[in-house]
Amino acid sequence: MAGRLRAPTGRYGGKTASERQAERRRRFLDAALELFGGDPGYRATTVAALSEAAGLSTRQFYEEFRTLEDVLAALHLQVNDWAEEAVLTAFAEAQGLPLAERVTAIFRAYAANVTGDPRRIRITFVEIIGVSPRLEEQRLARRSRWVDLICAEADTAAAHGQAAPRDYRIAATAFIGSVNGLLHDWSAGWVNATLDEVVDELVQQLLAILRPPGWDAPTD
Structure with a gap:
């Protein structure tokens, strides 16, 4: 049946x-x-x-x-939901802070949630890879949500004169790849740094995307 x-x-x-x-x-x-x-x-x-x-x-x-694949699919979504909830909470709490402080708070919340349990990292970055076209589509769809979140934050910052006005989708997609790769390698012990140092590096990368060389913030 x-x-x-x-x-x-x-x-x-x-x-x-x-x-x-x-x-x-x-x-x-x-x-x-x-x-x-x-x-x-x-x-x-x-x-x-x-x-x-x-x-x-x-x-x-x-x-x-x-099937067990259904379980993995549900677990992958759950792990991402936990991280997204932590980020949205940090978003709400960081409203009104300067851009650099806001970005730092958001990424500290994300990194703390994802890396706080090594099993979550393995589900997000290892076990989900290469299972099936269906799970690959799900993985990319969830990654797209993170790209959307960064683009929304970038657009808001640009509207307030805190970031350069531009289409951020390509840059945000590349940045998410950096986040995933660096956090995975750090958790696997391949990066000799503290989590704070990893987060600081990611924050600096994002700020460089939002405020590229040659761009000057409006003075009014």
């Missing part, structure tokens, strides 16, 4: 069917973060192993997901 198995309905143990389903899904995603983001990794994990780690049955797995 195509599709997932039908989950039971009704109230049991004081919880509704939807509450039990949400709890099962959370347990599967928590277990996936541990196995996909740690040892043995997504490609070496089986449905049986994931179900055992979640303390659930394989039948319950198929009530929530069709």
Whole structure:
């Protein structure tokens, strides 16, 4: 039979069917973060192993997901949502600060969220790569959201005379590539620097994009 198995309905143990389903899904995603983001990794994990780690049955797995790829897709979105939430909170708190301070606060929030758990880095930058065209499309779509966010901030800064007016999409896309690569390499121990030094370097790169040589801020 195509599709997932039908989950039971009704109230049991004081919880509704939807509450039990949400709890099962959370347990599967928590277990996936541990196995996909740690040892043995997504490609070496089986449905049986994931179900055992979640303390659930394989039948319950198929009530929530069709394949392990579905789990990885959901986990990748969740990890990105956590980072995006941290960034949007920093955005709100940094309103009114000078551009350099605002950018620094935002990137510190992003870096702290992503690097605070090595499993999240592995999900975002390693395990998602090369799995399938579907997940590659999802990865690029989420990266595009980060590009949109940077472009929006750049446009706002330009409107206030704090940055050069221009189309920032290409530059923002290149910058996101730098962010992903540097944070991955730093987390893997290939960059001999503190996280603050990494963030400072990224901030300087972004400020150089926003305020290129030869551009002078309006004096009025």
